[in-house]
Amino acid sequence: MSEDDEPGRPQPPDPGSKKTRNCAAVHPSPHPDRVLEIVLEHVLQFLTARRDRNAASLVCKSWYRTEALTRSHVFIGNCYSVSPSRVTARFPRVRSVAIKGRPRFADFNLMPLNWGAHFGPWVATMGKAYPWLERVYLKRMSLTDRDLCLLGDSFVGFKELELVCCDGFGTGGLAAIASKCSQLRVLDLSDTEVMNDGVDWISCFPEGETCLESLIFDYVECPINFEALESLVARSPALKKLRLNREVSLGQLYRLMVRAPQLTHLGTGAFGPSEAQGASDQEYDYASAFSACKSLVCLSGFREIVPEYLPAIYPVCANLVSLNLSHANINVEQLKPIICQCRKLQVLWVLDSVCDEGLKAVAAACPDLRELRVFPFDPQEDAEGPVSEVGLQAISEGCPKLESILYFCQRMTNAAVIAMSKNCPDLVVFRLCIMGRHQPDYVTREPMDEGFGAIVMNCKKLTRLATSGLMTDRAFAYIGKYGKLVRTLSVAFAGDSDTGLKYVLEGCHNLQKLEIRDSPFGDAALLSGLHHYYNMRFLWMSSCHLSRQGCREVARALPRLVVELLSYEGNEKMDDGAVDVLYMYRSLDGPRNDTSESVTIL
Amino acid sequence: MAGDSRNGEAGANFFGFMQGNSRDWLMGSDGSSRNVTACSPEERKLELRLGPPGGEEFWSTKEHEKKISSRGRDEALASSSYFSHMVPAQTSNNSLNNMNTGQKFSTASTAKASAPNVSQKRTAPAPVVGWPPIRSSRKNLSSSSTSNLKPPPKSQDVVSNKISGEKPAESTGKGLFVKINMEGVPIGRKVDLKACNSYEKLASAVDELFRGLLAAQRHTSHSGKETKQEEEKPISGVLDGTGEYTLVYEDNEGDRILVGDVPWDMFVTTVKRLRVLKSSELSAANLGGNKQEKRSLESGPSSR
Numbered sequence: 001m002s003e004d005d006e007p008g009r010p011q012p013p014d015p016g017s018k019k020t021r022n023c024a025a026v027h028p029s030p031h032p033d034r035v036l037e038i039v040l041e042h043v044l045q046f047l048t049a050r051r052d053r054n055a056a057s058l059v060c061k062s063w064y065r066t067e068a069l070t071r072s073h074v075f076i077g078n079c080y081s082v083s084p085s086r087v088t089a090r091f092p093r094v095r096s097v098a099i100k101g102r103p104r105f106a107d108f109n110l111m112p113l114n115w116g117a118h119f120g121p122w123v124a125t126m127g128k129a130y131p132w133l134e135r136v137y138l139k140r141m142s143l144t145d146r147d148l149c150l151l152g153d154s155f156v157g158f159k160e161l162e163l164v165c166c167d168g169f170g171t172g173g174l175a176a177i178a179s180k181c182s183q184l185r186v187l188d189l190s191d192t193e194v195m196n197d198g199v200d201w202i203s204c205f206p207e208g209e210t211c212l213e214s215l216i217f218d219y220v221e222c223p224i225n226f227e228a229l230e231s232l233v234a235r236s237p238a239l240k241k242l243r244l245n246r247e248v249s250l251g252q253l254y255r256l257m258v259r260a261p262q263l264t265h266l267g268t269g270a271f272g273p274s275e276a277q278g279a280s281d282q283e284y285d286y287a288s289a290f291s292a293c294k295s296l297v298c299l300s301g302f303r304e305i306v307p308e309y310l311p312a313i314y315p316v317c318a319n320l321v322s323l324n325l326s327h328a329n330i331n332v333e334q335l336k337p338i339i340c341q342c343r344k345l346q347v348l349w350v351l352d353s354v355c356d357e358g359l360k361a362v363a364a365a366c367p368d369l370r371e372l373r374v375f376p377f378d379p380q381e382d383a384e385g386p387v388s389e390v391g392l393q394a395i396s397e398g399c400p401k402l403e404s405i406l407y408f409c410q411r412m413t414n415a416a417v418i419a420m421s422k423n424c425p426d427l428v429v430f431r432l433c434i435m436g437r438h439q440p441d442y443v444t445r446e447p448m449d450e451g452f453g454a455i456v457m458n459c460k461k462l463t464r465l466a467t468s469g470l471m472t473d474r475a476f477a478y479i480g481k482y483g484k485l486v487r488t489l490s491v492a493f494a495g496d497s498d499t500g501l502k503y504v505l506e507g508c509h510n511l512q513k514l515e516i517r518d519s520p521f522g523d524a525a526l527l528s529g530l531h532h533y534y535n536m537r538f539l540w541m542s543s544c545h546l547s548r549q550g551c552r553e554v555a556r557a558l559p560r561l562v563v564e565l566l567s568y569e570g571n572e573k574m575d576d577g578a579v580d581v582l583y584m585y586r587s588l589d590g591p592r593n594d595t596s597e598s599v600t601i602l
Numbered sequence: 603m604a605g606d607s608r609n610g611e612a613g614a615n616f617f618g619f620m621q622g623n624s625r626d627w628l629m630g631s632d633g634s635s636r637n638v639t640a641c642s643p644e645e646r647k648l649e650l651r652l653g654p655p656g657g658e659e660f661w662s663t664k665e666h667e668k669k670i671s672s673r674g675r676d677e678a679l680a681s682s683s684y685f686s687h688m689v690p691a692q693t694s695n696n697s698l699n700n701m702n703t704g705q706k707f708s709t710a711s712t713a714k715a716s717a718p719n720v721s722q723k724r725t726a727p728a729p730v731v732g733w734p735p736i737r738s739s740r741k742n743l744s745s746s747s748t749s750n751l752k753p754p755p756k757s758q759d760v761v762s763n764k765i766s767g768e769k770p771a772e773s774t775g776k777g778l779f780v781k782i783n784m785e786g787v788p789i790g791r792k793v794d795l796k797a798c799n800s801y802e803k804l805a806s807a808v809d810e811l812f813r814g815l816l817a818a819q820r821h822t823s824h825s826g827k828e829t830k831q832e833e834e835k836p837i838s839g840v841l842d843g844t845g846e847y848t849l850v851y852e853d854n855e856g857d858r859i860l861v862g863d864v865p866w867d868m869f870v871t872t873v874k875r876l877r878v879l880k881s882s883e884l885s886a887a888n889l890g891g892n893k894q895e896k897r898s899l900e901s902g903p904s905s906r
Contacts, residue, residue, distance in 0.1 A: 108732030165737075191739055219739045326740070378854075379736040408734060435734045492733065517732075 037066050044070045069093060076100065077537045079141065080562065083589040084122045088129035096135035096160075097126065103540050103583065104490075105515050106140060107165060110542050110581070112566055112598045119143040119166075127154030135160040135186075142166065145197075148173035152180025159211075160186035170195035171222055178204035185238075186214040196222040203228040214241035218267040218301065223247045234259045240295075243267025246303035249274030250286065257289040266293070268301030271309060271328075291315035300324035300349075307334045317341035324349040326375045332358040340365045349373040352387040352408065359391035363398025371404040381436045385410025389417075389442065396420035404429035411442040412469060417451030421458035430455050431466035437493040437518075440470040447471055453478030456486070463510075466490035476500035480507025487512040491519055498525035505529035515540040523550025526582075530557050538585040542566075548577040548602075554584070555602040562587045563602040564595075782876035784812045784847070785883070791815075795870050801841055801862050808849060808878060809837040840878060848881045 044067055047053055057067040073096040074087060088094075101117025119141050126133060133155045141163075148169055151158065158181045171194060177187065178201050194217075202224050205212075210232065217224075224247060233239060233256050240263060244253065248269030257263070286309060290296070296316045305328040320342050325335070326349040335350070335358045342348075345366045350358065352374055362369070372395060374387055387409050393416045395402065402424040412434050421427070432452075440447055448469035456462060456479050463485050467475065471494035479486065480503035487510050495501065501521040504511070505528050514536065522545035533539065533554070548565065555563040566581035591601040778795040791811045798804040813836060839845025841862045849861040852875040861869070861876070 105732065105735075107737050108735045110732045191737065375740060376734065376736070379734045379741060381730075381734070384855075408736075433734055437730070437733065492735075518730075 033062075037062060040066045041070050048073070050075050072096060073135075074098070078585050078587075079117055079122070080592050081537075081585060081587045084125035086589060088125055092129070093132075094126075094130050095132060096137075097122075097130075097133065098137040098139075099141060100139045101141035103513075103515060103538055104140075105517065105540055105542065110517065111583075112596065114596050115566070115599065116592065116594055116596075117141045118594060119147050123147050123150050123154065127151070131155065132157060134158060135162075137162040137164075138166055139164040140166065142168035143173065145169050145173035145176065149176040149180070152176050155181075157183050159183050160188075162186060162188040163190070163192045164188075165191045167193040170197035171199040171201045172197045174201035175199045175204040178202070179206070182206055183211055185211050187212070188214055188216040189218075189220055190216055190243075191219050194220045194222060200225045200228065202232060205232050208235065210236045211238060212236040213238045214265075215239065216241060216243040216267070218243040218245050218269075218303075220245050226252050230255055230259065236260075237262075239263065241265035241298075243300060244269035246270045246301075250306075250309060251284060254284040254286055254289050257293060261292040262295060263293050264295045265298040266296055266301070268299070268303075270304040271302045272304045272306035286312035287315055294319075296320070298322040298347075302328035305330065310334060310338060313338065314341060318343065320345055322347035326351055326373065329353045329377055331355065332361060336361045342366060343368075345369060347371040349375065351375050351377045352385075353377045355386040356388055356391040356394070359387060360394040360398075363394040366399060368401060369395075369399040370401055372399070372402065373406040374408055375406075376408040376435065379408070379435070383410065383435075385435075389413040389415070392416045393419050396423040400424055401426060403427060406431040406433070406466075408433045408435060410435055411439065412448065412451070413443050414441045414446065414448060414451035414454075415443070417448070418454040421451075421454040425459060426461060427455070427459040428461050429464040430459065430462060431464070431490070432468055433466065434469040437468075438470045439468075447475065449475035449478065453482070456482040460485075462486060464488040467494055468492060470494075471500075472496050473500040473503065476503040480504050483508050485510055489514050491516045493518045495519045495521060498522050498528075501525035502528045505532055511535075512537045514538075516542070516544060518543040520545055523547055523553070526550050526554060527557075530554065533558055533561055533584070534586050536586070538583065540581070540583050541579075542581040544579075544582075546579040546582055548579060551579060551582055551584075552602050560586055560588070562591050565600045565602065567598050567600070569598075778870065780873055780876055782808065782811065782878065784808075784816065784878040785880050787812060787815050793876065795873070800866055801869075804861070805838075805840050805849065808840055808876075812878065813837055837878075843881060846881060847878045848884050849876065849878055850884070851876045 040063065044053075044056060047056060047067075047070075050073075053067055053071055057064045068090050069092065071091045072094060074091055074094050075098045076082060076087065077100050079099050079101045099119075099122060102111060102115065105111065106115070117140060119138060120143075127150055131154070134157055136151065136158075137160075143163070143166060151161075161177060161181075161184070174187075174189075174194065177184065184205075212232070215232075215236075222245075224245070226248070229248075230252075233242065239260055242256070242260060242263055243265065244256070244267050246269055248256075250269075250271055250273055252274070253269055253271070257266070290313055293316060297319055299313065299316065299320055299322070302325055307328075307330050310330070314337070317338055318341055321344055323338075323342060323345055324347075329351060330353060332354050335354045339345075339348075339358075339361050342365060346368055348362060348366065348369060348371070350362075350373070354361075359374070362372070374391070376383070377386075378384070387407075388411050389409075392407060392409075392412065395405075396416070396419050400423055402420075403426050405420075405424075405427070406429075409432075412432065417432065420430075434448070441451070448467070448471055452465070452467055452471065452475050456465070462483065465479070465483065465486055465488070467490065473496045476495060476499075479489070483489075483504075484507075486508050489504065489508065489511060491514075498521055500519070501516070502525050504514070505525070509532075511532065512535070517540075521541065526541070526546060527550065529539070551563050551565060555561065561584055563582070563584045565579055566583060568580045595601065779792040780795055782791050782793050793804070793807050793811060795804070798807055816837065817835070837845065837847055840847050840849040850858050851861050851869070851873045852858050853872040854874055858877075864872075
């Protein structure tokens, strides 16, 4: 359910699979050198972690070759860092591919539309090279209907399609997948935009029993043919994960649930009655439908919730490991009866409508909580702030096993952040968004330096940090000094001068992804990171103090770096060399050739 | 607090930018590398400083700001001009690469912003693009997906626009649909506020939407008497309190307010949801309440 998780690694391949070369069958007595390679192949099959595989490939040429032959899952963190043909040339036997495209700030409209990250070239190349491809995971990429058709046509045994935060295609493309991929097990469209072309894609799944295990379309904003969906669910006995979009009403949810009591993951859709039909929905016994789902561990949806129906979920609360109420505008009184039954809960996403009191209830009820996300009901800078440092403090005290937190609020104190750093030493991800820019500590009026400093100091496992509020260079000094494991850092409206960024670039040796906006860092700071940029996946700096000159110097110093300058509309006349957005990343294959007018590559 | 110098324009820019309007981002001017070495006066201007604004150092956005009245940002959105219309002749050394709202504004605003003014609640600052960092799929929430007022940067309409690069939203008749429920009627409807451009039209739309349903409701509630078509009474007087029903609305803060008090344009920008309640049951206590009250009212006689 995590929005930014790395895609799950597949299981090690079945040792009996055909893809393992078995020279022994062909040549009864292989050359001694080949023996070692054969042994290595067999051994390397079990190595799945890509870092381990990368390390193995560096041992010597023989290991490089063997590793390349046995790699079945390829992860490409930046689609432009390498060309598709280079990938298929090195790894000929891939079954599963994960590709990430745009940087995260694109989600917040900081990137021009049509910037790139097209799946087309990848599917075209892989279609020829990997006829046995089974799984594609894409994040922040653009696909067309045609790409999806080609995918369906190229890969006979295609099993899993996961598209996270993607766009560019419509229901026609989905129909192509549904009809062409007869072995489809997973169709996951989390957070992906699908254009409503009016095609009834749900009806395009083949007749008869399907292999579907996971059907996730909760953010697809198109109406669906419910009868077809009901029939599909009924003939998918392996279905475990079903996440419905908000067009599905409570009554319809009931009908689906009674056909699929084996579900483990459920996205409830609207969780309210439909308005469209004439007579109001039959009043089903929703609670009984939920109690029939004995394996349910992950619950989400509640897109148009009518809170009076919430008690229907009581029967499953005790087993819930993950609960996403982040679309449900409920208050603390409505949350309490649910949360106090969720003793096993590890992942919780809520809206700040539950207030600090609601978070206190969570802290009291869920000692096992690992991940918490608190989203704002009203994401504006000056809205009322129902959650604050009080909620954060409570959570830190009640949930010592916390590993990941994303917290939107209007006010915060250093004291609460420091408390969390001490109470939750297992924190790996700490993302605090104080929504008012440059907001200091609410009580002391000091910058938030000490709070974030404490986080990097005390949370020794921290790999991801997002900052907010008023921050001086001092905060960055802390991050550079103590944030040795930090791989992803997000900075906005922070810092005083170049020194801040210098601290980070010089200190954070493991930094992979750095995204900065609206902060006073200039060329001098940029140039202080030259030693590190080849180790990074990307650097994003928008609305900072960079100049073309500075960026050009970087491009000259590091020829394998693609340095893209993006311009906001209307700035084309501004000839003073100021830079709107710098987006740079390493690439083995040089600058791309699919840029639009707003992009300059130095 | 930051951003008090933002104005409605930024919102317009933001929205104009987002509409795409088949405009690609334009290339920054290439060519000779200017010597943009550390020009101290410029850089000083661009620096974030803690402290009150320095006065004459500021950009022309100041006069620019005066020109733009303090319209709600949503109205600015509705008029949806491009960036280019709005930006005055900027000084040549403006560095637009600074804390901009809508990527267009100077650091003037930011320097001001650096003196946080947290004690009072300001009037809504014009939004900065992409801040707070919330994905579009979440932004629809507070408007429960019906009203298009809070700019959902990637609403379905905008998606189609951006892909096909076609007409901007404001020039088409894309409706502004708000949910409307009538007390005693289980079925909610949606009314297109863009199609009505006055309260009178809205009132007659209410009548149109619910007259039949109300009659049907009365019919069924009359203990199954098989009477002929129950006479359909027009629903009137919803605005002035003279009718059996009164029209109220819920705004973006969840307060319940009588319809008709504010100018139509302002109403359209703040309304999130409409309700038609029995006049007899309406009392001061039911109005202007918080979400709690709203909830208790919902579980009352009105249907879901």
